[in-house]
Amino acid sequence: MATADPVRPGFALPLLLLAGFRTLIDDLHAELAREGHPELRPLHGFVLQAVGADGTTATELGQRLGISKQAAGKTVDRLVAVGYLERVDDPSDARRRLVRVTPRGADGLRRSAEIFDRLRAQWTETLGPERVTAMEDDLGTMASANWFRLDVPGWFGG
Amino acid sequence: MATADPVRPGFALPLLLLAGFRTLIDDLHAELAREGHPELRPLHGFVLQAVGADGTTATELGQRLGISKQAAGKTVDRLVAVGYLERVDDPSDARRRLVRVTPRGADGLRRSAEIFDRLRAQWTETLGPERVTAMEDDLGTMASANWFRLDVPGWFGG
């Protein structure tokens, strides 16, 4: 087992990763607010992405996000209230209520993707393309495969 | 302005950063639980670190963490309840209640630092030392300077 680099304490790495994530997400939402989506919260973008173009149900959404169906339902309620999602009855199954992205939600998703592309371009300008791809490759190597879980508030806070 | 690399969509970068952070923190707390600290939550380690060896007050802790003094006080309450922090009266100012790390809290902090060092060593074994230092340097370049804010639950969820 290799010994730790004495010059580089291990605790800095998670802080830097969190700082990088937070910087990107803050920049995204600052730009989203300028482009007409000030209500979108960091969590909401992930939820919209998980709903997807085809729509889904609250139960399935909970499974995708790694949270309970009840929590998924409550989050959908709030996104419905601000106009990013809508609920429609499923004609083929009266138990199900399909959750769909509204046009406003689709606009937010499209802009988010464009803004993320621009932000990544800024990173490649500053760091060089090969450094950014190296970071992505290395994080893909080290990070757990099941990272698409959106229970971040409960996970972090307990 | 550079155009985005079409092969590398921008949205992957924040997800990879979050996944890397989460992987490290999850590994840390799995090992902490094995070493006798199963109650520690991700948030708690940051709070213990912010209290520091000299102790502090709830109001100052809130300022350090970027949260209100009330929120800091409530978090201190919970860490007192599980034995990681203690409150003592300040003999020089009857308004203040000093928050101090208990021996158990200090043990958790010490073990956290050691575990983070071991986790970083694992990363350098897999990726090579120069790739890890490059990642740290690049993140330090791109991330905002004021990253030590622990309002993550409220920030993320809204």
Added chain:
DNA sequence: GTAAGATAGTCAACATGGTTGACGAAATAG
């Protein structure tokens, strides 16, 4: 020396996000 202002901590009410348990309605299996 006292009055006024600033500061520390707490209490209360509320929002957001999470959980588990219970339950009715509807689909499915036998």
Added chain:
DNA sequence: CTATTTCGTCAACCATGTTGACTATCTTAC
């Protein structure tokens, strides 16, 4: 037809954050 499963919701609760109001205490100004 009946039994079981599935979907959605309701209710209660916990953890974290917020703002506003309040008391107690220290500090400052006169």
